[in-house]
Amino acid sequence: MSLEERTLELLIGPQHPASGHMRLVAKIDGDIVVELRPNIGYVHRSVEKLAEVKKFLQIIPLVERPSLADTTANNLAYVMALEKLLGIDPPERAKYLRTLLAEINRIHSHLYGLGIHGVMIGSSTAYMWCFGDREPFLELAQELTGARLTYSYIIPGGVRRDLPKGFAERAEKAIKYLEGRMKDYFDIYFNNPVVKARLEGVGVLSKEDAIKLGVTGPNLRASGVAYDVRRAEPYAAYPHLDFDVITEEEGDCYARVMVRVREIMESIKIIRQVLKEIPEGPILHESYEKLIPPKLREEMKQRGVVKFPSVFANLRVPAGEAISRVEGGRGEVVFHVISDGKLSPYRMRMVTPSFRNVILFEHLTRGARVADIPAIYGSLDYFPPEADR
């Protein structure tokens, strides 16, 4: 019986507990996956086309929507590209605030990925714990920016709000809570023999394949490639902070999960440094602060909330090209903005980490078992709206 008759084509479609917003077309022979092709595009809302008809400042919320679990990376990458075109550099305090929000967002984005991975291999406790322990960090971000997930906190020339009083103590409390919880996570989930049996040795990505396929983020670092944009091209306040790039060697599902867990610990270390070393000073670039009438400027100082200068409504960016990249929770976000001096960009190219990781589906699941498909899918921390844009 030839391979065609033996294989069963399984459509793990958009409506499936472990398929996310896409369809996995899997050809399986018995319990072995012969070939799996992801059929993406179910959440394609053409952010790049809409960006060409929106003004520069209106694009900030638009750019954040696709990767809802990790919005600061897209927002920061887009605004850095604008600042390269405008030729301005945000004040020191704004850089530290941007780093603070990026790290809070990385922690709860990793917890989101670990939770979804937990429910995909069957442990609803891991899902509930991760989503429950994600809430303190959502509240921290909400206190800093006013929103749970879609912050739009970073604007060209600085940030929208200053650090509220007593933020450091509340942040310390949330961090202590998560550090205390880590021991429970290791007892019930990470060192659980069933989890180890399901994840170790599954979906192994060798170092050469990881480089050849151009993947990014924890999936790359779990295969031993020590590449992190925060070290390769330091931006915001990362040049002044010391943290190390987490890598693992095995490159299997367990290694990817462990890289994310240890990166949460690293982000906690960074948040503590930022809260300790944050300098005083303005949070908006002086060229924009000059444009605000003096009376409003005083009020802005006390309330710590930036009043948008009127020029932002019709911001004209000088013609040119800018490429910027940022290390988001899921990997490297690359922005390529081409502007021709008008009110909206001529062409904006946004490459999100999930779109660069989608090639892993075909590569890793060849020869795996049917029960490994959700294990591998979850370990990639793949967020379909971010890949389809």
Added chain:
Amino acid sequence: MNIIDLLFQPYIFIPLVFPGLIAAFVLLLIIIWLERKIAAKVQLRYGPLYVLKPLGGVIQTIADLLRYLFQEPIIPKDVDKVAFLLTPVFLFGLAYLPLVIIPISPTYYAFRSDLSLLIALALATLAPIFTLIMGWASNNKFSLIGSVREGYLVTSYEMPIFLSALSMAVLYNSLDLVEIAEAQRKIWGVFLNPVAAANMLVLIYMSTSKFPFEIPEAESEIVAGPYTEYSGIIYGLVMGASYIKLYVLSLIYSILFLGGWNPSPSPDPLISGGVLFLKAFILVAFGAFLRAVYPRFRIDQAVNIGWRIAFPLSLLSILISLILILGGVSFGS
């Protein structure tokens, strides 16, 4: 002999009321609610609450049952109607059958034979056949894979369950549940042969697809396994059947290993039956608790455990029983 006395005759009371239909149905309602509450407790949340706020949402399962009752039972077009509709009814009905054999006190039993352990175990093994038919009948790729997985699992847990149960029968040299329970008056079976006890407990959870062995209806791989195409009350029957099978197997287990009704103060059926029910309830609740602890195994790992670990352990437990007997441990009669 008016109606009331007739009701309390053992051969009516046992299958209908106590360990039989009504008690199993009440246990079913409580267990599904308890499973969601235990899982919620472990997961730092409340679980079903506002259905009946003062009592913590106890009647949530009744609400679910009502919804299933009034939900449209969809019968897909190209489905084998007879097999599709009848298998859940058989599955749910036959899950009750072994309860006829189970005695609840030395004198009060519906049907006694000196092979009652074998009959109970044999009736408990009927369920997988209907899961296979169900998977084939509902003409859906996921249910086909789910039922074939159930077929795999049957080969890996059926044999060791029988062997570890029989190792206890060898120890008590009798196959009659009443005699086995009576023989444990002084010491429970679990202390005599712990290997068989541990082995059988794990295999009970494998046979009723409790976590970490929830493989036939693994939701993240094959939507609901053999039960994907079922909706309405048919799905309610199917979902209840696995809990009833767990209740039946834990009753057999508590007779074999936990001394049946032994520490019961008086031979009165209600009290000794209550002790037996309590032990079975604890085992079923522990099975429900496992949902919050473990993810699920892959099918090849489960079959691997069945053949490489459970089967040798059951042979070992028979060896232990033989050594105990040669060593002079003997039970009356």
Added chain:
Amino acid sequence: MVCVLEGSILVGNLERSARKAAAWLVNKRPIRDLRDWGISFSLWPVHFTTACCGAEFAASAAPKYDAERLGFLPFIGIRQCNLLFIEGTLSKKMAEAAIWVYEQMPEPKFVIGMGACAIDGGIFWNSYNIVRPMDILPVNVFIPGCPPRPEAVAQAIIMLQRKIRKGELVKYED
């Protein structure tokens, strides 16, 4: 179908009249309230994430906001669920899938549109690839917000429960 009863012959379609009687009984006062109460406290949404609002839907089922207190259990299969959550934008490809899912669900079924994109396209209103859910599905409750907070999701469920218990939504025609 003809049956003889002490000399008088009953004529008529027994099966249709049985169904009519059942429909009458089920719509009668005591049974109807019990049925609506049962359905309202057992709204199981099917696991069908359509867009990025899925993150907040997942947070509403997580420990802090715990929608399971209302009997709301995200469940696996289409056949066993009676609630469809349109989370955010419906692109054209996803709209076909949404229609298939809605048609496969058993009868007393409800749809909740979550997020500004489900109401009128939200921030992607002028995209060429999106569809308004109200054009293709009968949506019972809409939730504003982008993404709506988990409390708003819980409030939408409570509003749907009240509508069901008032008896507006579940009807049994013969």
Added chain:
Amino acid sequence: MKIEDLKNMIEENLRGIDVEITTREPNIIDVKVSRDKIIEVAEKLKGKGFDHVKSVTAVDYPGERFEVIYIVSSYESPLSYFLVSLRTSLPYDDPRMSSLLSVWPSVLYQEHEEHDLMGIEFEGNPRMGERLLLPESYEGIPPLRKEFKVKVEGIDA
């Protein structure tokens, strides 16, 4: 490792091919090359250690030309700071070029997306002709082209 000596290294490496190299900002080097020489330049760059493609961008200048930009970089430390943007321009009426899949496998999905949304033909890429992000039933102008108009807000329509 300064940007100048990287520029010289690349210039020396691409000696034979008529290539225009300019540098921009602290770490970006533009390499303009004609359509038929691009595979040769790509192989030379890969030999130098640029091992993956971060983004493939197609820019549409209506009536004039299409410009396809490959942003290439490396994962190892000295080169990972720099981004090389490999550019080629295609005539407007015949947007075809040879795919760089053989050199960098990481361009598979990005080229497929540019083909799907911008209508550029990459010969050698197995996924040509299929839809990636658009629904199968989509006909008409590829949406990312300038002639495909999108509704705009009322005030500045």
